[in-house]
Amino acid sequence: MKLDNTLSKFKVSKKTGNRYQAFCPAHKDENASLSILVDEDRILLHCHAGCSIDEVMKASGITYDDLFKDSPPVKIYQYRNEDGTLNHEKLRYQTAKGKTFRQRRVDNGHIVENLDGVTRVPYNLPELVKAVKAGNPVIIVEGEKDSDTAWNLGFTATTLGGASDWRDEYKGYFKSASVILIPDKDEPGLKYSNNVRKSLENICKSLKVLILPDGKDLTDWVELGNSGTELKKLIDASPELIKNNGIPLPLMEKKLNGYQFDWNGLNLKINIERLRDEDGEIVVSQDNEPFYISGIKLLSVSHRTSIARSLNTQRKLDWDKVLNQVTTMCLNDIRKGEEVIFLDESYGSKPPEYLIKPLFVKNAANIIYADRSSAKSLLMIMFDVAMTLPWWDNDIGLDVTNERHNVLFLDWENDPYVNGYQKESFIRGIGVGYCPIPYLRCNRPLADSLDHIKAKIDEVQADVVVIDSLGMAVGEDLNLTKPAFNFFNSLRQLPVTPLIIAHTAKDFNNKRKTVYGNAFYENEARSIWEVKKTQEEGSNTLISSLFQRKAPPFSGYSQPLAWQFTFDGNTTYVEKAEPVEDERKRQSSNTELSTPQVILSILEECNVALSPSEIQEMTAPPIQANNIRQALYQLKKSNKVKVAANGKYIKI
Numbered sequence: 298m299k300l301d302n303t304l305s306k307f308k309v310s311k312k313t314g315n316r317y318q319a320f321c322p323a324h325k326d327e328n329a330s331l332s333i334l335v336d337e338d339r340i341l342l343h344c345h346a347g348c349s350i351d352e353v354m355k356a357s358g359i360t361y362d363d364l365f366k367d368s369p370p371v372k373i374y375q376y377r378n379e380d381g382t383l384n385h386e387k388l389r390y391q392t393a394k395g396k397t398f399r400q401r402r403v404d405n406g407h408i409v410e411n412l413d414g415v416t417r418v419p420y421n422l423p424e425l426v427k428a429v430k431a432g433n434p435v436i437i438v439e440g441e442k443d444s445d446t447a448w449n450l451g452f453t454a455t456t457l458g459g460a461s462d463w464r465d466e467y468k469g470y471f472k473s474a475s476v477i478l479i480p481d482k483d484e485p486g487l488k489y490s491n492n493v494r495k496s497l498e499n500i501c502k503s504l505k506v507l508i509l510p511d512g513k514d515l516t517d518w519v520e521l522g523n524s525g526t527e528l529k530k531l532i533d534a535s536p537e538l539i540k541n542n543g544i545p546l547p548l549m550e551k552k553l554n555g556y557q558f559d560w561n562g563l564n565l566k567i568n569i570e571r572l573r574d575e576d577g578e579i580v581v582s583q584d585n586e587p588f589y590i591s592g593i594k595l596l597s598v599s600h601r602t603s604i605a606r607s608l609n610t611q612r613k614l615d616w617d618k619v620l621n622q623v624t625t626m627c628l629n630d631i632r633k634g635e636e637v638i639f640l641d642e643s644y645g646s647k648p649p650e651y652l653i654k655p656l657f658v659k660n661a662a663n664i665i666y667a668d669r670s671s672a673k674s675l676l677m678i679m680f681d682v683a684m685t686l687p688w689w690d691n692d693i694g695l696d697v698t699n700e701r702h703n704v705l706f707l708d709w710e711n712d713p714y715v716n717g718y719q720k721e722s723f724i725r726g727i728g729v730g731y732c733p734i735p736y737l738r739c740n741r742p743l744a745d746s747l748d749h750i751k752a753k754i755d756e757v758q759a760d761v762v763v764i765d766s767l768g769m770a771v772g773e774d775l776n777l778t779k780p781a782f783n784f785f786n787s788l789r790q791l792p793v794t795p796l797i798i799a800h801t802a803k804d805f806n807n808k809r810k811t812v813y814g815n816a817f818y819e820n821e822a823r824s825i826w827e828v829k830k831t832q833e834e835g836s837n838t839l840i841s842s843l844f845q846r847k848a849p850p851f852s853g854y855s856q857p858l859a860w861q862f863t864f865d866g867n868t869t870y871v872e873k874a875e876p877v878e879d880e881r882k883r884q885s886s887n888t889e890l891s892t893p894q895v896i897l898s899i900l901e902e903c904n905v906a907l908s909p910s911e912i913q914e915m916t917a918p919p920i921q922a923n924n925i926r927q928a929l930y931q932l933k934k935s936n937k938v939k940v941a942a943n944g945k946y947i948k949i
């Protein structure tokens with residue numbers, strides 16, 4: 298008999314039924330550590346000292362053919378339990394169609410070709426456990442073949458099978474392990490590597506993912522002529538994607554303008570709040586009670602170290618490590634940027650919806666800008682009242698729907714009395730007795746008070762906010778890109794349509810007026826209107842004309858609009874008017890200001906040093922040069938302006 302013949306090749310020490318104990322020919326064996334199970338049509342060999350089945354076969358001079366009655370597999374992979382006993386075998390067969398696998402296990406002294414009830418283990422488990430305990434790195438590959446390849450190159454390697462075979466229950470074996478993941482270079486491989494990475498990130502000590510430069514998998518790469526030394530070099534050069542020194546990675550949750558980190562097992566929560574650029578505030582809590590609050594600069598290591606030191610006086614922990622995790626995860630997320638969106642029918646092809654047609658586009662940033670003291674706030678109060686009432690039956694040409702809007706007025710410029718008085722006068726003028734308007738006085742830049750403003754928006758259920766005005770809401774130099782970017786980033790986190798009041802920039806070269814500040818503001822807004830005020834000197838009426846400077850896509854530029862306001866005691870009357878475009882026709886809005894006030898407002902708007910003649914160029918009607926010089930002299934004496942190195946004047 299074929300199988301009896303195979304059995305005769307081994308030195309048997311003990312027989313129990315169809316089980317034999319023999320001396321393993323593959324290693325120096327004094328304990329008879331080779332188990333042989335002879336079943337009806339196959340033999341199972343297993344060395345408890347850990348020799349592979351190939352080694353045992355080679356040493357005893359037998360082939361797979363000798364182990365099977367018919368069509369033997371081309372390869373047998375043995376999965377062993379931690380104590381070295383056989384868990385199950387995976388048999389690889391070569392068929393005309395390619396490779397197939399069968400699995401088998403021992404049940405009650407017989408070989409059974411299924412894995413029912415078997416607790417799965419990683420390949421090479423005893424070696425894996427030893428390596429992890431010793432602090433040696435372990436390689437995870439896809440499939441036993443690659444695992445054997447790595448093993449033959451001198452590495453401790455394991456596999457959980459193919460790309461789809463990773464199970465979360467495996468992760469316990471990798472606790473505190475230094476893991477190198479070498480996925481196959483295909484889509485399932487990358488998915489596999491992601492799954493493993495996710496599963497191990499709180500468990501392992503460190504993790505590297507090595508994408509081989511050539512070949513489709515490790516075996517392929519070795520067959521291209523690469524050696525273990527080269528593999529070691531590649532591993533050393535790969536960055537550690539995950540590094541945990543005893544402190545697990547926290548769960549990160551994105552919050553408004555910040556993040557929350559939760560280390561469940563440590564009873565520790567850290568919030569990074571009011572994040573702007575890379576600076577923010579850190580709130581550390583235990584039992585959900587904050588016990589430490591401070592500013593934090595994510596990019597400053599020394600700052601982090603000093604926070605760690607003071608935290609350590611309150612609770613002993615590896616705070617350097619904790620803060621390192623927090624800052625790294627924050628920065629990674631910040632730098633990841635925005636998610637890719639797909640431009641499909643939900644973008645752009647829909648005509649814009651309006652709050653007031655054609656002035657303000659719904660769900661987009663809208664800007665109206667004008668010179669100082671040009672009654673922009675009064676205009677905004679009119680729009681605000683019209684949307685709130687809603688004033689759908691007005692006779693002043695405001696195209697308001699009968700949908701009511703809750704408009705929250707965010708005021709950085711005035712105080713509630715100024716705006717309140719303007720509003721009361723206005724509603725008296727249009728014959729409305731009562732129209733409360735939610736109003737919030739703001740002191741800090743929008744990005745810094747986002748949580749608070751968001752809470753107020755929720756409280757009054759606002760769907761529109763007025764921002765009066767842009768400069769104060771940004772709170773930084775309007776000419777810089779980064780504050781502009783941060784401002785719109787903050788704005789996008791509010792579930793409202795913003796109506797932004799801005800100031801005019803005067804361009805020396807072409808005299809074209811634009812929104813004051815970085816071009817980003819104009820780029821980000823969907824609809825932009827310039828307001829021009831016309832007022833005869835000493836008159837109690839003024840005309841506000843609006844000119845569209847940027848139109849939403851697909852809608853073309855609208856005709857100018859204008860309203861005339863008449864101030865009569867504590868009542869403001871409004872009527873539709875003819876737009877006044879020609880600059881020469883209008884009296885300067887500056888005439889109501891004194892010359893020093895005009896100069897100050899010009900210097901403030903330009904925010905650069907200006908010569909007297911440059912200042913003069915911007916006054917309309919022109920103020921005489923000697924009056925400007927005189928005023929500058931007074932302003933300098935009263936410490937309102939100073940002379941810059943280039944002899945030009947700048948506001949203090």
Ligand SMILES: [Zn+2]
Pocket residue numbers: 321322323324326330344345346347348
């Ligand atoms: Zn052996």
